[in-house]
Structure formats: structure tokens, C-alpha cells
Amino acid sequence: MEALLRSTAGAxxxxxxxxxxxxFSNRIFSAVYASAVLTLIYHHFVTIAHILHNSPTTTTxxxxxxxxxxxxxxxDLILAFMWATLQSFRMRPVYRTEYPDNLKKVVKESDFPxxxxxxxxxxxxxxxxMGVVNTALSVMAYDYPAEKVSVYVSDDGGSALTLFAFVEAAKFAAHWLPFCRKNNVVDRSPEVFFAANDCLSSETEKIKVSNFYTI
Structure with missing residues (x-):
């Protein structure tokens, strides 16, 4: 961790x-709204106190x-609590921009978690x-050191069909994963990739015909 922190300094x-x-507008609105809520709750307490004070005898x-x-x-107390718990998201809304291309400039691949x-x-x-297999293959094809990614599939139903699909997917992965890394494929789900219209090269057609449809 210390090496990671040192490597990010000035990067x-x-x-x-x-x-x-x-x-700023959200904060002003929240302050005004909170004042109105407190006033309403105060009004309820005053009303209840007035009823109890001016009615010595119990009537219908x-x-x-x-x-x-x-x-x-x-x-109103429940609604006020629900409203208050949502205000943290509006006090400081930010827009983030990620720069994944800088990751390898900041940290060496050997230091990736x-x-x-x-x-x-x-x-x-x-x-x-087929959908579960596509999910697993897309995760395995991440642009991330292969030795640092572990994929676990939990099949609560113990389906033989799912097991067979993953056996065939393992054969297909031997072709799909190197292809993704070699060509820097963005859509790494096979189903999405082969459904696109711009993947009609001879290499992709070969993978599609000889492997993908065997799953």
C-alpha cells in the first residue's frame, strides 16, 4: 500500500x-424546506397540547x-425522516470524469489489487x-492482469445444462480471450460483439462459426 501511495504522488x-x-440552490431549498417541516411539526405539537389542555373531560x-x-x-415525522435521509445526496452533487488510460501510468500492473x-x-x-456464460466471458476478458482476476460461478440450481454451457465456454474462452486482448475489443461480451455490424472480418467470422455456436 505504501508503494502504491508513493507511486501516485505527482502522477x-x-x-x-x-x-x-x-x-448552492439545493442547499438553499433544503434549508427552506427544513424550516417548513419544523414549523409543521411544531404546529402539530401545539394542536395536541391545545386539545389536551382545553378538554378536561374525555369525549368522543x-x-x-x-x-x-x-x-x-x-x-409527518416519518416523511420528514425519509426526506432528511435523502439530502446527503443533494448537498454536494459532483460530476466525475474517469481517466482509465492513466492507470498504467500511475500503478504498475504487478501492483494491481x-x-x-x-x-x-x-x-x-x-x-x-447463454446469458450467464456471456457474463463470465466478458469478465474474464477484462483489460486487467489475468492472474489477478478470479471468476466464481454459483449455480444454486445445480443445473446440468449450465454446467455443459460452461464446459463449452471454457473451450471458446481459449480463442475469445486472446482475441479480445489482441484487438483491444471494447464490447467483450461475445453476444454483444457478434451482434454488432462491424465485426465481419475473417478472424471474427472464424471464431464465431467454429466456436461460439458450439456453446
Whole structure:
């Protein structure tokens, strides 16, 4: 970690954050809205106190008024709490710009952290194995050191169909992963890549015909 911190000193940025122009307006609105909410809650307390103070005897009308006031107070307190928990996202909204091309300028590949990816599936009919296989292949084809990426597939249904799909996908991966790294493919999901109209080269057609449709 210390080596990583030293390597990032004075290096090009990996991302930048720009404060939204709406931040100040959001804060003003939140302050006004909070004042209105506090005033409303204060009004509920005053109303309840007035009912209790001016009604020494318990009547049906008094109980109804008290019940309605308490219900409104509880409802407004819940809504106020829900509103307050959402304000942290609006106090300082920022727009981030990432620079993934600078990553290798900042950190050596040998210092990249290891990454574990878990892919879960259960029902091969609701979650077709082809989609799960495409997910696994796209993760395995990440532009990341292969020895630092571990992909785990959890099949809660124990489907033989899913197992067969991954056996065939392992054969296809021997061709697909080198192809992605060699050609710097952006859409690394085979299904998305082969569905595009700009992948009609002889190399891609060979991979598509001889491997992809065997899964």
C-alpha cells in the first residue's frame, strides 16, 4: 500500500470531480424546506397540547381530534425522516470524469489489487445459461492482469445444462480471450460483439462459426 501511495504522488489523475452548479440552490431549498417541516411539526405539537389542555373531560370529539392530530404528527415525522435521509445526496452533487488510460501510468500492473467476481445463477430457464456464460466471458476478458482476476460461478440450481454451457465456454474462452486482448475489443461480451455490424472480418467470422455456436 505504501508503494502504491508513493507511486501516485505527482502522477496524472485517475479521475476528477466537478461540483454541480445546483449544489448552492439545493442547499438553499433544503434549508427552506427544513424550516417548513419544523414549523409543521411544531404546529402539530401545539394542536395536541391545545386539545389536551382545553378538554378536561374525555369525549368522543376530543378523542377523534387527538387521534387525527397524532396520526398526522406521526405521518409527518416519518416523511420528514425519509426526506432528511435523502439530502446527503443533494448537498454536494459532483460530476466525475474517469481517466482509465492513466492507470498504467500511475500503478504498475504487478501492483494491481486482486479482484474476485462472483456470478450467481439458479434457474436455467429463467436465467438462460447463454446469458450467464456471456457474463463470465466478458469478465474474464477484462483489460486487467489475468492472474489477478478470479471468476466464481454459483449455480444454486445445480443445473446440468449450465454446467455443459460452461464446459463449452471454457473451450471458446481459449480463442475469445486472446482475441479480445489482441484487438483491444471494447464490447467483450461475445453476444454483444457478434451482434454488432462491424465485426465481419475473417478472424471474427472464424471464431464465431467454429466456436461460439458450439456453446
Amino acid at each position: 496524472p489523475p485517475l479521475h476528477t470531480a466537478k461540483l454541480s452548479r445546483l449544489a 370529539t376530543t378523542m377523534s381530534s387527538l387521534f387525527i392530530s397524532l396520526s398526522l404528527l406521526i405521518a 486482486a479482484m474476485d467476481v462472483f456470478i450467481c445463477t439458479a434457474d436455467p430457464y429463467k436465467e438462460p445459461p
